[in-house]
Amino acid sequence: MILVALVALGLGMFQLFHLQRELAELRESTSQRHVASSLEKQIGKPNSRSMPLEWEDTYGIALVSGVKYKKGGLVINDTGLYFLYSKVYFRGQSCSNQPLSHKVYMRNSKYPHDLVLMEGRMMNYCTTGQMWARSSYLGAVFNLTCADHVYVNVSELSLVSFEESKTFFGLYKL
Numbered sequence: 289m290i291l292v293a294l295v296a297l298g299l300g301m302f303q304l305f306h307l308q309r310e311l312a313e314l315r316e317s318t319s320q321r322h323v324a325s326s327l328e329k330q331i332g333k334p335n336s337r338s339m340p341l342e343w344e345d346t347y348g349i350a351l352v353s354g355v356k357y358k359k360g361g362l363v364i365n366d367t368g369l370y371f372l373y374s375k376v377y378f379r380g381q382s383c384s385n386q387p388l389s390h391k392v393y394m395r396n397s398k399y400p401h402d403l404v405l406m407e408g409r410m411m412n413y414c415t416t417g418q419m420w421a422r423s424s425y426l427g428a429v430f431n432l433t434c435a436d437h438v439y440v441n442v443s444e445l446s447l448v449s450f451e452e453s454k455t456f457f458g459l460y461k462l
Contacts, residue, residue: 355459361395361439362459364432369462371429372405374440377454378447379421383414389443390424392457396436405430405438423454429462 356363364370376390392406406426414420432438440457442448449455 358437361437364434364436366461367433368431369429370432370459371427371462372438372459373427374406374457375423375425375455376442377421377423377449377451378444379449380447381419383416383418383420385412385414385416386444387411388413388424388447390426391441392426392438393441394436394438396433
């Protein structure tokens with residue numbers, strides 16, 4: 289009898305956890321509608337491969353120091369080793385399991401095309417038809433030179449959360 293009660297308690301806790309997670313995702317999607325209308329974080333063209341996301345560089349928790357923000361990216365002022373990082377929070381109301389990509393590029397006058405510095409891809413990341421949310425984080429050390437321009441792009445802009453605590457991009461000199 290006690291075993292049955294413990295199993296029932298465990299199943300109840302599992303169901304409660306599942307409902308709390310769904311509620312959190314629903315709150316995220318609801319708050320997203322309000323934030324997206326103000327375009328606080330980034331805007332861009334959804335299916336453009338090399339167009340950078342645009343970032344808010346003045347308000348909120350934005351901090352631009354030692355580099356210059358220009359055309360959706362950061363321009364390096366001083367040659368050296370930099371730790372470059374980017375986090376993108378993808379979410380959706382109903383999963384279609386389309387492949388998602390998150391890339392960090394570098395543009396400079398030495399190369400005819402933009403170089404992919406870091407890339408993350410997600411496939412089979414959710415249950416078809418279900419609400420979902422996933423993060424992609426990229427970070428690595430690069431030797432960047434003066435006037436290098438680094439920027440971020442994603443494959444599906446419409447699935448990116450615009451909250452500044454969930455999607456961000458930056459670097460610091462080592």
